[in-house]
Amino acid sequence: MNYKTHLATTFAVSLPYMTSNDALTVGSLSLLAVGAVFPDIDEPNSYIGRRLTGVSHSFKSIFGHRGLTHSIVGLLLMGAGAYALAEAFGFSENLAFCFCLGYFAHLVEDSFSKKGISWLQPLSKKRFQSGFNLIYYSTGSIVEQLIFILSILAILYHFSPLEFGTLLPVSLEGWLSRLFD
Numbered sequence: 812m813n814y815k816t817h818l819a820t821t822f823a824v825s826l827p828y829m830t831s832n833d834a835l836t837v838g839s840l841s842l843l844a845v846g847a848v849f850p851d852i853d854e855p856n857s858y859i860g861r862r863l864t865g866v867s868h869s870f871k872s873i874f875g876h877r878g879l880t881h882s883i884v885g886l887l888l889m890g891a892g893a894y895a896l897a898e899a900f901g902f903s904e905n906l907a908f909c910f911c912l913g914y915f916a917h918l919v920e921d922s923f924s925k926k927g928i929s930w931l932q933p934l935s936k937k938r939f940q941s942g943f944n945l946i947y948y949s950t951g952s953i954v955e956q957l958i959f960i961l962s963i964l965a966i967l968y969h970f971s972p973l974e975f976g977t978l979l980p981v982s983l984e985g986w987l988s989r990l991f992d
């Protein structure tokens with residue numbers, strides 16, 4: 812999954828939660844976005860990897876792509892780092908939480924890819940595919956593009972004060988009543 816799909820999907824699934832918890836700020840959304848792309852720090856060609864080349868090459872050579880950064884241990888370590896940084900610089904813990912939320916969403920999204928991820932690293936390299944090998948996408952495939960489009964629609968819907976029905980050129984209700992008149 813490329814970084815745009817990760818961002819779109821993560822925002823689509825997190826926005827309802829963040830809105831209902833009054834956590835929708837520029838800061839929290841930024842940290843959510845950083846968390847959503849951060850696990851791919853282990854791939855030098857990824858969006859984040861290209862921005863932190865040195866770190867990225869080291870991670871890839873030590874852990875490999877979709878290695879430790881794509882596991883529960885990786886989430887806990889990076890999350891602990893985020894909370895420690897928030898504490899050290901006097902930022903709200905909510906920002907660290909949003910980073911963790913984005914990070915976790917990335918792992919779930921990758922776990923639906925065809926190959927899945929090894930949640931239990933470094934204990935086990937066994938890969939888990941969350942869709943039981945029935946529901947999956949391949950990176951760059953039409954399915955991934957569809958996920959991207961649906962996520963963008965979900966985000967627009969979330970922010971839109973309009974009901975989607977009013978956006979249709981013909982009211983569905985009116986059309987149906989005419990059909991069955």
Ligand SMILES: [Zn+2]
Nearest residue numbers: 850851881921
């Ligand atoms: Zn990833």
